[in-house]
Amino acid sequence: MSIQRVKTLNPHERKVINMAMTLAEKIFRSHLRDEPFPGTKVLSIDVVLCHEITTPIAINDLVARGKDRVFDPEKIKVVIDHVTPAKDTKTALQGKIMRDWARRQNIRDFFDIGRNGVCHAIFPEKGFIRPGYTVIMGDSHTCTHGAFGAFAAGVGTTDLEVGILKGVCSFRDPETIRINVNGTLSEGVYAKDVILYVIKLLTVNGATDCVMEFQGDVVKAMSMESRMTLCNMAIEAGGTSGVCMPDEVTVDYLWPFISGDYAEKPAALADFKKWWSDEGCSYKKVIDVDVSDLEPQVTVGYKPDEAKNISEVEGTPVDQIYIGSCTNGRLEDLRVAAAYLKGKLISPMVRGIVSPATPKIFRQADEEGIISIFMDAGFCVTNPTCGACLGMSSGVLAPGEVCASTTNRNFSGRMGKGGMVHLLSPAMAAVTAIEGKIADPRKFRKETL
Amino acid sequence: MKTYGGKVLFLDRSDINTDEIIPAKYLTEISKEALKPHMLEDLKLEGFHAQDAAVREAKVIVTRANFGCGSSREHAPWVFDVNDINVVIASSFARIFRQNMFNCGMLAIELPEAVIREIFEHKGADASIAIDFEKDILTVTSLKGAKAFPYQLAEFDKALVKAGGWVEFADARY
Numbered sequence A: 001m002s003i004q005r006v007k008t009l010n011p012h013e014r015k016v017i018n019m020a021m022t023l024a025e026k027i028f029r030s031h032l033r034d035e036p037f038p039g040t041k042v043l044s045i046d047v048v049l050c051h052e053i054t055t056p057i058a059i060n061d062l063v064a065r066g067k068d069r070v071f072d073p074e075k076i077k078v079v080i081d082h083v084t085p086a087k088d089t090k091t092a093l094q095g096k097i098m099r100d101w102a103r104r105q106n107i108r109d110f111f112d113i114g115r116n117g118v119c120h121a122i123f124p125e126k127g128f129i130r131p132g133y134t135v136i137m138g139d140s141h142t143c144t145h146g147a148f149g150a151f152a153a154g155v156g157t158t159d160l161e162v163g164i165l166k167g168v169c170s171f172r173d174p175e176t177i178r179i180n181v182n183g184t185l186s187e188g189v190y191a192k193d194v195i196l197y198v199i200k201l202l203t204v205n206g207a208t209d210c211v212m213e214f215q216g217d218v219v220k221a222m223s224m225e226s227r228m229t230l231c232n233m234a235i236e237a238g239g240t241s242g243v244c245m246p247d248e249v250t251v252d253y254l255w256p257f258i259s260g261d262y263a264e265k266p267a268a269l270a271d272f273k274k275w276w277s278d279e280g281c282s283y284k285k286v287i288d289v290d291v292s293d294l295e296p297q298v299t300v301g302y303k304p305d306e307a308k309n310i311s312e313v314e315g316t317p318v319d320q321i322y323i324g325s326c327t328n329g330r331l332e333d334l335r336v337a338a339a340y341l342k343g344k345l346i347s348p349m350v351r352g353i354v355s356p357a358t359p360k361i362f363r364q365a366d367e368e369g370i371i372s373i374f375m376d377a378g379f380c381v382t383n384p385t386c387g388a389c390l391g392m393s394s395g396v397l398a399p400g401e402v403c404a405s406t407t408n409r410n411f412s413g414r415m416g417k418g419g420m421v422h423l424l425s426p427a428m429a430a431v432t433a434i435e436g437k438i439a440d441p442r443k444f445r446k447e448t449l
Numbered sequence B: 001m002k003t004y005g006g007k008v009l010f011l012d013r014s015d016i017n018t019d020e021i022i023p024a025k026y027l028t029e030i031s032k033e034a035l036k037p038h039m040l041e042d043l044k045l046e047g048f049h050a051q052d053a054a055v056r057e058a059k060v061i062v063t064r065a066n067f068g069c070g071s072s073r074e075h076a077p078w079v080f081d082v083n084d085i086n087v088v089i090a091s092s093f094a095r096i097f098r099q100n101m102f103n104c105g106m107l108a109i110e111l112p113e114a115v116i117r118e119i120f121e122h123k124g125a126d127a128s129i130a131i132d133f134e135k136d137i138l139t140v141t142s143l144k145g146a147k148a149f150p151y152q153l154a155e156f157d158k159a160l161v162k163a164g165g166w167v168e169f170a171d172a173r174y
């Protein structure tokens, strides 16, 4: 595996010498609303996504300022996902603020309990994210949506508030780090292992203020789900957005939503290609990763860049297995885990929780018999929610407990004060549940579902 | 504009994340004031106790690299704000945290590691930092003496601070 550095030109040099642009630069150019100072771009935003943890204070502040308005109710998408069903009066109140606001502002795309799911899973599933879009949300994992060839950035509540009111957001000029993922993934090695490995290479702030662009044969061969897994964790290296080039896979995924806009799929593809990074565009850095020898990865500490090869960690005892979240709670992830779990029981030394990320995923998993496989193995199946991922409900750890988790963050106390988290793939989570200790999926049989 | 400067709280570690600044369990609060007692409650740092008088009296934080990484929660700058800490000085910041600070009219000042090291030499000596916002100079004063350091802010970030935050800036302009 080799790392190669490429000389960086400053943005001014770039413009004069070279009109070739990265995907992010093209999106910035097409959405430029203002440049209040050199190096700062104010972009018009195509979709403002909202959830009940970071939006209520923005809503209350708008009300207090006498500006209880939205720039365009069609471009605001709202979900209650972090704690649902509400667990106490405070979370019930957060839900109520969202509900009342969505009604009074005529926001039609509001997903309340029964129709709600984890934000970064449900919004793409509804077709809200398109190539070339600008997307913001008061959630750091908004970078996920770059998988569609969009510029998608997590922002704080004030940025969100201005996004809601004015439809704009400010960013510094984007620099891009290109990551070429080539080779062939071995059996038992998945997108999650690739991204954990890339974060280890970059470290937790190696991509700060940068867009992480995933290219290469391995990415081209990935489903949209896997690409979302890659882009989801860009923020764990400090990245502003992950991005992938929108291609046939993107067209197929979006076709139910765009078939009215294009005569046929090749026309959509041709249109999407205009966003691709140009030949000869300048990158801050280019990283070539050959994943042919990559082992399954698992984190060991309290930072997402502390990944190790499975061979070094195998046998570490855990208390809880969690399969879910915006990283790995999609149908593809549940299918992989179920293929390892079929006909097996989880160890009596552990407890297993699976949380399908959206109602559609839940229903499809049920129709495919996957929910039964999980239940037969001894897993608890929760409703779609963030829940345990951020230690707020549905699977909080006790002090001293350890969780093998398909989520994206292993900060101390993330899933409960005093608890510890190992980040890993759904495949490793499944075999770890069977063994009761961290296990290597390459040593287990995958059944056909 | 807010007032900037005062007693310093030194946090001698890199990668202090937003979960450590304000744990997720308090994200169900819908007022900033309610966050006040929970600042840095889960910070993993030897000898650090969130309830110490030195912590409660601080007006400026000085720390190392990648401060504020992790979640996008603006509750992190808010919990500082309601505790009268309006300045964080570090060798680098996570992007969202940095933007949130300026969006709230607060200062996230980035200085080279060598300068941060020099400022850290005042740790344990009753250090204060004064900020001259117009001249972009900060002065550290402690039992060990006083020294001024120039700093740089992006023009946009400076404008946000002057405007009182991004809502005010954007509302006047867009």
Ligand code: SF4
Pocket (backbone or CB within 6 Å): A082, A118, A119, A120, A139, A141, A325, A326, A327, A385, A386, A387, A389, A390, A407, A408
């Ligand atoms: S699943 Fe976890 S990481 Fe994803 S949005 Fe929810 S809380 Fe955040």
